[in-house]
Amino acid sequence: MGTSKSITRELRSWFRLPKSRREFLDRLTFVFLAVIAVIITLPFFAIVFEVVANGWILLNPAFILTNMVGFAEGGIRNAIVGSIELVAIASMVAIPLCVGAAIYTTEYAQRGRRRARRWVQELNKWVIRIVEFTADVLAGVPSIIFGAFGLIFFVAVFGRSLIAGALTLALMMIPTILRTTQESLRAVPLSLREASLALGATTWSTSWRVVLRAALAGIITGILLAIGRVIGETAPLLFTTGFNFDAPWGFLDAIASLPFTIYLYALQGHTEIIRLRAYSTAIVLIGIVFVVDVIAVWASKKVGLVVRAGGV
Amino acid sequence: MVEAKIQVNDLNAWYGDFHVLKSLNFEILPNTVTAIMGPSGCGKTTFIRILNRLCDMVPEFHHTGEILIDGQDVFGADIDVYELRKGIGFVFQKPNPFPMSIYDNVAYGPKTHGMKDINEIVQRSLEQSALWDEVGHRLDEPALKLSGGQQQRLCLARALAVNPGIILMDEPVAFLDPISAQKIEELIMTLKRDYTIVLVTHNVQQALRVSDSAAFLYLGELIEYGRTSLIAETPKDPRTEAFLTGRFG
Known part of the structure; x- marks a missing residue:
C-alpha cells in the first residue's frame, strides 16, 4: 500500500511542471541519458531480429543433424561438429598452459621464498611481468594476424587442418584464460594457503589441491568466456582449416566451422537459398555463444558465493 | 629434569628494518600449555610463526639466534621444513577450513603425507577435538556450513590428524562466541596430556585459566616468563602488572 502511494507520488512529481530552470535541466538530462541507454540495446535486438526473422524458416532438426551436400543442400552438422572439435582441442591445449602459467605467477614466483637468492626473486618478478605483458598485448592483437600466424607456422607443418585451426584458436584463448585464472587464484584467501602449508604440504600440493579447487568456479568462467569468444572467430580459421563437407576427427583433415561457413555463404550469397542458409547458420552460432555465456554468467555468480563463503 | 620441547636461544627477528623480536631466551617444557601474552604488535604471532617456519612466506623476514625443537634448530641447514611443519599443528585466529567436505578437511594432511588408515x-582427530558427535554422521557436508566454533574445532582436528607433537594456537577464540570459546579452552586443557601447546592470546583471563606457564612480550622483548600462577600473583615487572590488571593491552 505504501509502495503504491509512493509510486503515485513519484509519478505526480514527474508530471508536474518543473519549479526551476535547474530542475528542468536535470529532468532533461535524465530523459536524454535514459534514451541513450535504450539506444545501445538496439543493435542487439536488431541483429537477433534480422537473423531470426530470415533464418528460422530453414531451421529444423535435419538442418542441424545432417551434413552438407554441396553448399546449397543438406544441413550444417559438419560445421557445428567442426566448431566443437576446434574449440575442444584449442581448449585442451590452452587450458593446461594457462593454468600452469597462472599457478607459476601467483603461487610460486610471487610468494616469497625467503631462502631463494635475491637474483632468483628478481628473475621471477621479471618473468611475471613478461608473461602478463605479452598476454595483455596478445589480447589486443587483431584476429586476422592470428590467422596469418597460423598460416605461416601451423599450416606449414600440418597443412590446412583441424589441428592447425585449433592451435591458432588456442593462441587466441591465452589472454582470457590466463588473466581470469590469475584473478581467481589471487582471490583465494591467503589463510587457506597458510593452513595447507602449516600441515607440511608443499607449494604444489597447496596450489593443486586447495587454491585451484577454491578458485575453480572462477577459472571455469574464464574458460567459458574464452570459448564464447573464439567459437565465433572467423579470421583465425580463414587460412588454417580448409573446408570439409563432413566432420572427421582426424587431426590432419580439413574441417568446417560455423563462422567459416557463414563467411562462405555471405561471399557467394547470390541465390536466395544460400542467403537463408547463412542466416540459419548464424542462428545456430548465436545460440551456442548465448548458451556458453549464460553458463559463464551462472558460474561467475557461483564464484562470488564461493569467495564469500571462503572469505576468511 | 625434563628436557625442553622448545628451546629459544637469543632469538632476534626482523621484517626488513623493523626489529620484531629482541633477544628472546626461554624454554618450553613438553606437555604444558604456554601462553604468549602481550599487547597487539608485540611479536606474539611472529614468534609462533617462526616455530613452524610460516615466516618464510614473508620475503623481508630475517633472524639471528636459534630455536631448537627436540634439540634441532628449525632454521638448520639440514631441516626438512615439510617434516618440521608436520610435527607442529597450527590453529589460526580466524577459522579457515578448506572449501571442501568435513572429511576431506581432516584427511588433507594425512593424505599429503601418504599416511595409512x-x-x-x-x-580419532574429530573425537579429540570433540566434534565427532556433532559431525560424525555427515562427514561429506561442506565444512563451510559449520558454525564458527565448529569450524575452529575442525581446524584443530585437521591439525591433529598428522600427529603433531606441538600445537600452536594464534588467538584461537578471538572470533568465537563465549560458549564456543569455552569449548576450545576445555580442549586445550585435555590435549596437553599428549601435546605441547603454545597459545598466543591477549586475553589475560584466558591465559590464567588454561596455561601452565606464561610469557609476557612487550614491543618484541620478553619482559617476564615463568609459572602462570606466579606471574599472576607477583609480577616482577611493572609493565607486566599493568598489562595483567588491564591498564593497557
Whole structure:
C-alpha cells in the first residue's frame, strides 16, 4: 500500500511542471541519458531480429543433424561438429598452459621464498611481468594476424587442418584464460594457503589441491568466456582449416566451422537459398555463444558465493 | 629434569628494518600449555610463526639466534621444513577450513603425507577435538556450513590428524562466541596430556585459566616468563602488572 502511494507520488512529481530552470535541466538530462541507454540495446535486438526473422524458416532438426551436400543442400552438422572439435582441442591445449602459467605467477614466483637468492626473486618478478605483458598485448592483437600466424607456422607443418585451426584458436584463448585464472587464484584467501602449508604440504600440493579447487568456479568462467569468444572467430580459421563437407576427427583433415561457413555463404550469397542458409547458420552460432555465456554468467555468480563463503 | 620441547636461544627477528623480536631466551617444557601474552604488535604471532617456519612466506623476514625443537634448530641447514611443519599443528585466529567436505578437511594432511588408515585418523582427530558427535554422521557436508566454533574445532582436528607433537594456537577464540570459546579452552586443557601447546592470546583471563606457564612480550622483548600462577600473583615487572590488571593491552 505504501509502495503504491509512493509510486503515485513519484509519478505526480514527474508530471508536474518543473519549479526551476535547474530542475528542468536535470529532468532533461535524465530523459536524454535514459534514451541513450535504450539506444545501445538496439543493435542487439536488431541483429537477433534480422537473423531470426530470415533464418528460422530453414531451421529444423535435419538442418542441424545432417551434413552438407554441396553448399546449397543438406544441413550444417559438419560445421557445428567442426566448431566443437576446434574449440575442444584449442581448449585442451590452452587450458593446461594457462593454468600452469597462472599457478607459476601467483603461487610460486610471487610468494616469497625467503631462502631463494635475491637474483632468483628478481628473475621471477621479471618473468611475471613478461608473461602478463605479452598476454595483455596478445589480447589486443587483431584476429586476422592470428590467422596469418597460423598460416605461416601451423599450416606449414600440418597443412590446412583441424589441428592447425585449433592451435591458432588456442593462441587466441591465452589472454582470457590466463588473466581470469590469475584473478581467481589471487582471490583465494591467503589463510587457506597458510593452513595447507602449516600441515607440511608443499607449494604444489597447496596450489593443486586447495587454491585451484577454491578458485575453480572462477577459472571455469574464464574458460567459458574464452570459448564464447573464439567459437565465433572467423579470421583465425580463414587460412588454417580448409573446408570439409563432413566432420572427421582426424587431426590432419580439413574441417568446417560455423563462422567459416557463414563467411562462405555471405561471399557467394547470390541465390536466395544460400542467403537463408547463412542466416540459419548464424542462428545456430548465436545460440551456442548465448548458451556458453549464460553458463559463464551462472558460474561467475557461483564464484562470488564461493569467495564469500571462503572469505576468511 | 625434563628436557625442553622448545628451546629459544637469543632469538632476534626482523621484517626488513623493523626489529620484531629482541633477544628472546626461554624454554618450553613438553606437555604444558604456554601462553604468549602481550599487547597487539608485540611479536606474539611472529614468534609462533617462526616455530613452524610460516615466516618464510614473508620475503623481508630475517633472524639471528636459534630455536631448537627436540634439540634441532628449525632454521638448520639440514631441516626438512615439510617434516618440521608436520610435527607442529597450527590453529589460526580466524577459522579457515578448506572449501571442501568435513572429511576431506581432516584427511588433507594425512593424505599429503601418504599416511595409512585415513578413516580411522579422521574419526580419532574429530573425537579429540570433540566434534565427532556433532559431525560424525555427515562427514561429506561442506565444512563451510559449520558454525564458527565448529569450524575452529575442525581446524584443530585437521591439525591433529598428522600427529603433531606441538600445537600452536594464534588467538584461537578471538572470533568465537563465549560458549564456543569455552569449548576450545576445555580442549586445550585435555590435549596437553599428549601435546605441547603454545597459545598466543591477549586475553589475560584466558591465559590464567588454561596455561601452565606464561610469557609476557612487550614491543618484541620478553619482559617476564615463568609459572602462570606466579606471574599472576607477583609480577616482577611493572609493565607486566599493568598489562595483567588491564591498564593497557
